Amino acid sequence: MGGPGPAGPPGRLVVGVDIGNSTTEACLASIGPDGSVSYLGTDLTRTTGVKGTPDNTAGALTAIRGTLARSGRRAGEVRTVLLNEATPVISGLAMETITETIITESTMIGHNPTTPGGEGLGVGTTRSIDELGEQSPGERVVCVVPHGWDFDDVAAAVDAAGRSGVEVVAAILAGDDAVLVTNRLVRPIPVVDEVAAVEKVPLGMLAAVEVAAPGRTIRTLSNSYGLATVFGLDPAQTRQVSPVARALTGNRSAVVVRTPTGDVTDRRIPVGELVLRGAGKTLRVDVDAGAEAIMDVVGRAQPLDDAHGEPGTHVGGMLAQVRDTMADVMDLPGQPAVPVSEIAIRDVLAVDTFVPSEVRGGLAGEVALENAVALAAMVRTSRSRMQLVADLVSEGLGAAAEIGGVEGEMAVGGALTTPGVDRPVAVLDLGGGSTDAALLTREGECTAVHVAGAGELVTKLIDSELALGDREVAESVKWFPLAKVESFFHIRHEDGTVQFFDDPLPPHAYARVVVLTPDGPAPVGTRHGLDHVRRVRREAKRRVFVVNALRALRQVAPGGNLRALEFVVLLGGSALDFEIPDMIADALAPHGIVCGTGNVLGTEGPRNAVAAGLVRAYAAGPARAVQDATT
């Protein structure tokens, strides 16, 4: 046959290379004289350096050599390497708390110790255990016990007070001793324990302590009228204490102290206005109005030219931070710094979220769920240095290299190699920083859009809503299904399936919610149950990917009409997620759309679409035919 290679059909060898934010993918193919394409192999490696910078060269060469080696070909046989023109999109995230709960004058203890003692409601005056002996007979006392008291001594002191006519109706303990104390009393009383800052409980004040039976929650102190009854409040005062009742809802135990001006406030933090410029308009929206209001205004300013935060406010700081981070990412050594004014925010996704945070003024480390707004912002830049990468690849490989096409268009081309797909086809590339959509019409016209918010935002929401404080753990909660360790030898998966193990599970995983990583079950550091963790995970994915899938597809669909789309192919790292593709398919089903995870070349799954698309575009290109005729 006289072909250049030892194997395969004669033809021109080309390699499509897709440099992405996290992975670099290569696709090797042979193009026949008639333009027919035979795909020979693919490879995938980690992207080196920031996407679109010369550092990408090393990763690109690794992927190219990898696919050549797998197919038994040599670099010298390659006619040309085709690189993608990276979409000049990067994204940033910020989160701002918009409510704050403050307890003043230590009026309330609303934490949930795991083991409170006794049950019922006790109302009396707060007295330190040291001064129980000094109380006059007939007085009703709520006994406050500092650190260092032994449970036997506490019980003895309370019983002794009872014998001298002082009625101790409840107790507040610093240590974890409530059950021990209650078990030793002649007449058990409700006891709340683990109150770390017990010395701050105001003494000589009327207080109520309530402990519910196991499996129940308090009924009196979580009810505004219950508080009014206990403390004899008038309607105006009742209105004032209603935040206390609300804050205690769902607790098994609680303490409320009546002080002259003590209060629990639920304050809204003014975070400032978001200023959106686009469609010839400048629109303003208060960030503390919430995600729905923000997204409504973003929708009216489409296409967005830029977004700013009111200077001197939280949101101003937030967007300035996003902009600065992006300037840093784009800055390159030896190059003039990227002027911040060149960085325009072209899309914003706002998501309502909540952040568990310690209550200011709390005595027992109480945690309140504060409302917050998370913002993902996307920036377009004019800087791409892919041509330089192409030159460096060419030099390193000893073969020609060129820019073969723009990412979005190439992705659609690659998606068309999925079995069962035809034009018009839209792709959704579910990435880390942005969600990208591209549409190829029946006539061959291609449009692409990028919207802010993707996998990184999901991770951030999971991290903050579960108060994990660890991005890696949040990432694993996102990626892997959950289970509950039910004994040293078995777990129950989130769908109810039970799995046994031959070797005992480690004690630190016992009875915990775990994520099933490839390395085995890893405990999630949370007191929440499996159902709660699962709900947080799915809601985070829905609020980012389902919302963005609809938002992006509406922007590319003719007339914004989703019904005009026929095939939607999901691509990108998050298309490998175990539930996101199903959630998007469910959301698109009512619009009569066929939606599923791509299977590029019938073998690659949602990977390699851009690389395969580059090869496909090269084979079909008219310019190519002319050039090849002359060689």
Add this chain to the structure above:
Amino acid sequence: MTGSGERPAVLVYRHRGAPSRALHEICAGAEEEGVPTEVVDAPDGGDVIALAHAAALASRLDVGIGVDVSGAAAVHHGKLPERNPAATAGPDASPADWRRAGRIGARVVKGLPLTEGPRP
């Protein structure tokens, strides 16, 4: 050994001369969690892990705790391999460590995480 396994309880096997403070704290740790304990005098010999395992095997709750003369303690479950205890406290254990050992024993019975995770 007497009295073992008659009513459901975490069995605490102690060597002769085991510190009484250790027993007091271990039993308090389990009581705070609402799980009964029963202290049993064990014959000499064997380390604290073997002691705990023997206690776990005899307990109707499958959970046992061993304490030796130095105050070292181990918490065990009857179904675990003998050399894999659920928790241990060394000879330098403090009253808080003993209290924790009792609490862990009770939490194995209750099917709750053995150590407190971060607050929700």
